[in-house]
Amino acid sequence: MQRHLISAADLSRDDAVLILDTAEEMARVADRPIKKLPTLRGRTVVNLFFEDSTRTRISFEAAEKRLSADVINFTAKGSSVSKGESLKDTAQTLEAMGVDAVVIRHGASGAPYRLANSGWIDAAVINAGDGTHQHPTQALLDAFTMRRRLTGRDAGLGQDLSGKRVTIVGDVLHSRVARSNVDLLHTLGAEVTLVAPPTLLPVGVGSWPCEVSYDLDAVLPKSDAVMMLRVQRERMNAAFFPTEREYSRRYGLDGDRMARMPEHAVVMHPGPMVRGMEITAEVADSPRCTVVEQVANGVSIRMAVLYLLLGGNEPAVTHARPPVSHHHPSDERSAHTPFAEEK
Amino acid sequence: MSKILIRGAKVLGGAPQDVLIDGEVVAEVGEGLSAEGAEVVEAAGKVLLPGLVDLHTHLREPGREDSETVLTGTRAAASGGYTAVFAMANTFPVADTAGVVEQVWRLGKEHGYSDVQPIGAVTVGLEGRKLAELGAMHESAAGVTVFSDDGKCVDDAVIMRRALEYVKAFGGVVAQHAQEPRLTEGAQMNEGVVSAELGLGGWPAVAEESVIARDVLLAEHVGSRVHICHLSTAGSVEIVRWAKSRGIDVTAEVTPHHLLLTDELVRTYNPVYKVNPPLRTERDVRALREALADGTIDIVATDHAPHPHEDKDCEWAAAAMGMVGLETALSVVQETMVDTGLLDWAAVADRMSFAPARIGRAAGHGRPVSAGEPANLTLVDTEYRGQVDPAGFASRSRNTPYEGRELPGRVTHTWLRGKATLVDGKLT
Numbered sequence: 067m068q069r070h071l072i073s074a075a076d077l078s079r080d081d082a083v084l085i086l087d088t089a090e091e092m093a094r095v096a097d098r099p100i101k102k103l104p105t106l107r108g109r110t111v112v113n114l115f116f117e118d119s120t121r122t123r124i125s126f127e128a129a130e131k132r133l134s135a136d137v138i139n140f141t142a143k144g145s146s147v148s149k150g151e152s153l154k155d156t157a158q159t160l161e162a163m164g165v166d167a168v169v170i171r172h173g174a175s176g177a178p179y180r181l182a183n184s185g186w187i188d189a190a191v192i193n194a195g196d197g198t199h200q201h202p203t204q205a206l207l208d209a210f211t212m213r214r215r216l217t218g219r220d221a222g223l224g225q226d227l228s229g230k231r232v233t234i235v236g237d238v239l240h241s242r243v244a245r246s247n248v249d250l251l252h253t254l255g256a257e258v259t260l261v262a263p264p265t266l267l268p269v270g271v272g273s274w275p276c277e278v279s280y281d282l283d284a285v286l287p288k289s290d291a292v293m294m295l296r297v298q299r300e301r302m303n304a305a306f307f308p309t310e311r312e313y314s315r316r317y318g319l320d321g322d323r324m325a326r327m328p329e330h331a332v333v334m335h336p337g338p339m340v341r342g343m344e345i346t347a348e349v350a351d352s353p354r355c356t357v358v359e360q361v362a363n364g365v366s367i368r369m370a371v372l373y374l375l376l377g378g379n380e381p382a383v384t385h386a387r388p389p390v391s392h393h394h395p396s397d398e399r400s401a402h403t404p405f406a407e408e409k
Numbered sequence: 410m411s412k413i414l415i416r417g418a419k420v421l422g423g424a425p426q427d428v429l430i431d432g433e434v435v436a437e438v439g440e441g442l443s444a445e446g447a448e449v450v451e452a453a454g455k456v457l458l459p460g461l462v463d464l465h466t467h468l469r470e471p472g473r474e475d476s477e478t479v480l481t482g483t484r485a486a487a488s489g490g491y492t493a494v495f496a497m498a499n500t501f502p503v504a505d506t507a508g509v510v511e512q513v514w515r516l517g518k519e520h521g522y523s524d525v526q527p528i529g530a531v532t533v534g535l536e537g538r539k540l541a542e543l544g545a546m547h548e549s550a551a552g553v554t555v556f557s558d559d560g561k562c563v564d565d566a567v568i569m570r571r572a573l574e575y576v577k578a579f580g581g582v583v584a585q586h587a588q589e590p591r592l593t594e595g596a597q598m599n600e601g602v603v604s605a606e607l608g609l610g611g612w613p614a615v616a617e618e619s620v621i622a623r624d625v626l627l628a629e630h631v632g633s634r635v636h637i638c639h640l641s642t643a644g645s646v647e648i649v650r651w652a653k654s655r656g657i658d659v660t661a662e663v664t665p666h667h668l669l670l671t672d673e674l675v676r677t678y679n680p681v682y683k684v685n686p687p688l689r690t691e692r693d694v695r696a697l698r699e700a701l702a703d704g705t706i707d708i709v710a711t712d713h714a715p716h717p718h719e720d721k722d723c724e725w726a727a728a729a730m731g732m733v734g735l736e737t738a739l740s741v742v743q744e745t746m747v748d749t750g751l752l753d754w755a756a757v758a759d760r761m762s763f764a765p766a767r768i769g770r771a772a773g774h775g776r777p778v779s780a781g782e783p784a785n786l787t788l789v790d791t792e793y794r795g796q797v798d799p800a801g802f803a804s805r806s807r808n809t810p811y812e813g814r815e816l817p818g819r820v821t822h823t824w825l826r827g828k829a830t831l832v833d834g835k836l837t
Contacts, residue, residue: 174724174726175607176724180678184722198608242608268604268611273605
């Protein structure tokens with residue numbers, strides 16, 4: 067593993083599989099009466115959120131607390147940032163307080179990269195979503211969800227997503243989720259198809275490692291997972307599409323369309339959903355829709371990422387599991403017994 | 410004033426000759442000139458050029474003296490071999506009245522490092538709605554002939570047409586910053602493969618090209634001349650080439666950075682590479698070099714745009730657009746045009762001195778190196794190679810994209826009307 071997690075594109079296949087496998091171990095913690103590990107005891111993590119995102123912040127916070135980290139939440143609203151303090155000063159101020167990791171959500175693409183690479187701070191940086199660039203933990207939790215549903219919880223261990231066909235539908239242009247997913251799913255061997263009106267695809271998408279289609283109905287029967295992206299109604303006013311109704315008719319997922327998917331195929335959504343826009347209530351509430359699982363899996367994935375970035379060699383989260391290729395051959399984690407109970 | 414003998418310089422890159430400066434003018438050019446009574450500058454192996462002329466400089470004064478002043482900017486100019494710079498109008502207050510342009514012009518005169526020719530705003534406050542008093546600025550002591558809303562595009566077709574027509578009365582020229590504003594809302598970098606990956610708002614080539622196409626047609630229709638600032642795309646080159654072939658009176662400039670750098674550098678998210686128009690692709694760079702070589706693009710202009718450190722030491726979206734360029738321009742041109750065999754030094758003299766002086770009507774600048782001409786001269790050590798060190802800049806700002814990059818060529822001497830402003834690489 068690297069020291070930071072900035073982009074899904076930075077992860078090798080082995081890195082990604084290791085995170086997914088570690089997340090499976092973390093998920094078992096959630097099944098216990100006491101959902102806590104001592105791994106990050108004494109370590110401090112700051113959730114530095116320059117953009118509103120209650121879900122992502124709470125998910126990271128839950129992950130940090132389950133690993134016993136000390137958690138500081140910093141949100142831009144009402145803070146010194148609104149008084150003109152720079153990202154650099156804010157980060158340095160927090161680091162001066164002894165922070166080991168910064169989980170950052172920022173409206174500007176590249177802000178986490180700058181934080182990690184400008185020599186401003188020494189702490190590990192985890193990207194919790196930057197502008198329209200990347201949201202790597204979202205891509206990881208999506209891959210985790212797919213692997214569980216399509217391969218199986220235990221059968222999936224050590225496996226990637228080779229041969230799985232994933233369709234991502236909606237506002238790709240403005241979506242960091244789409245970018246992260248294309249990168250990670252490609253690394254994991256899946257075949258990705260993006261479906262959107264041409265206005266909502268970036269110029270330059272042709273160089274991405276995926277297919278592009280404007281025809282949802284043609285792609286659905288060949289999909290193992292269909293990921294619907296949120297489409298903000300305001301996009302209509304910038305002429306990305308004529309009306310909400312037309313968008314829903316052409317690119318929305320309703321019951322009829324879902325019926326044309328293979329029986330095993332799942333419907334995914336990173337949330338928050340705009341019901342009636344990209345997804346109907348019938349689909350959103352169906353058992354094929356993984357939205358709620360994705361939220362639960364998000365905590366496990368974020369625990370795994372925090373552990374792998376910050377846990378170092380501490381064997382607190384260990385488990386006898388099928389051998390997987392590790393980035394650090396000397397890593398002793400796999401030799402240890404299942405998760406030690408809280409001492 | 411005493412005499413100076415520049416001995417053995419390759420004048421415009423040609424055979425070694427001696428050049429004798431007497432007072433403010435070049436007294437004699439020839440072989441084996443007498444050094445009697447003259448201070449001698451040994452120039453064997455070096456290239457002597459006419460003093461460079463920059464048609465596109467941001468001096469920031471008045472209003473943003475934290476990033477540059479007329480003094481620091483003209484010292485940077487002298488350091489880069491320039492004897493005249495055209496100061497852009499986007500100051501605070503905007504240079505849209507005779508009062509502001511005269512102030513900038515006087516400051517240049519007082520400091521004496523290079524002549525400062527103010528550019529007047531086309532519209533009041535650069536707002537694109539109402540013509541500024543173009544005639545008053547022309548008649549002022551500053552004698553403005555170039556008008557530009559640079560930083561913003563004169564996007565209203567009627568205002569652009571009227572401005573093109575109006576300045577004909579006194580031989581003026583409108584220098585257009587070609588950027589269709591609606592197509593570039595939220596634009597952060599060139600729109601293409603790299604912007605798609607980085608998730609940064611795209612600045613499409615068509616936003617520049619469509620405005621240039623409109624403006625050359627307007628210039629043809631009303632019989633005016635038009636100048637295109639910082640042309641940056643292969644498509645823009647084709648439009649200007651076509652316009653010239655039709656006899657339209659259009660001139661165009663390219664910046665040094667658009668001759669060398671591409672949008673691949675934006676992958677670092679380092680705002681030193683953030684500039685407007687943005688860095689484009691390898692294909693565009695090639696087209697720009699070819700166009701500068703074949704004369705489709707008339708001149709190199711720096712778009713020297715100083716910014717304080719804090720405006721670049723931040724996330725990309727929050728950073729200011731622009732790069733300093735006066736002190737590295739000639740080196741970049743040598744790297745991209747001369748050392749590649751696309752231009753010889755005589756052609757460099759044309760693109761960086763003769764032609765910009767002609768477009769901007771800068772009297773006494775861009776003249777041949779011959780007897781009787783004003784002694785505005787630049788001596789270049791073309792054999793030099795070294796890393797760019799911003800700490801040594803005369804500019805108040807350090808926002809260069811070339812820090813640590815090895816570039817050829819170094820200006821060792823600059824003379825402004827016979828007075829040395831730079832000697833052995835040091836400002837006087």
